Amino acid sequence: MCLLCGLTPSKEPQRLRRREFIAGAVAAAVTPSLAHAETNGSTPKPQNAISPDAALARLLEGNQRFLEDGEKRQDFGAEREALLRGQNPFAAVLSCADSRLAPAYIFDSELGDLFNIRIAGNFAAPEVIASFEYAVLKLNTPLLMVLGHEKCGAVEAALQTARTGERLPGHLPLLAEAIAPALADVHVARPEDELATVINHNIQINVATLRAASPILDHAVASKKIRVVGGLYRLESGRVDILYP
Ligand SMILES: [Zn+2]
Secondary structure, three states: OOOOOOOOOOHHHHHHHHHHHHHHHHHHHOOHHHHHHHHOOOOOOHHHOOOHHHHHHHHHHHHHHHHOOOOOOOOHHHHHHHOOOOOOOOEEEEEOOOOOOOHHHHOOOOOOOEEEEEOOOOOOOHHHHHHHHHHHHHHOOOEEEEEEEOOOHHHHHHHHHHHHOOOOOOOHHHHHHHHHHHHOOOOOOOHHHHHHHHHHHHHHHHHHHHHOOOOOHHHHHHOOOOEEEEEEEOOOOOOEEEEEO
């Protein structure tokens, strides 16, 4: 058990937390303050109140500027002032905590544009789903993205654990357990392709998890209020490829 937080890294606390989360999510769906916010959301950046398709196009245009070293000049003072009364980001991005991947840079975005959720291995834990729900309900964000990357150390650790049966120290088993579903049904001709295949499968699984997350995200997807896509960041080129549109 961790002496700081009292958490025992086993499956049971996660199961309990998931049950608590489900109850909380249902409550959030009918919470008056959130429902009120949904219909009266602040739009300090009118240019961000766009369709899911337009939001994806805008992200990819930003990535193209990043590739061409043509980033827009930032006026942080004006941006901070415009955002004093709220935020309406046009995309919510779940990305790995890896320091080589910085969503604000790689999409050449401004303050108030991206709702960033970061966790090693970019998986949709209950708290991550809740964060996306907040972005959709409260901030009217039209596009959700799961953004993995090449050579992901968290995915590699999960693979290594599965191969060797070695127990990781501390809380690290929580990461390996969360990524473990991506290891199932992965068949590759060459061992050197295994990591890349699992990284892609992990993105695919978490896109599906978000699209099916009831009772909020699944309804928003069905009504076309939002779109959930999966992308892969390429470390060498800086390009984001949309693998799961
Ligand atoms: Zn990573």
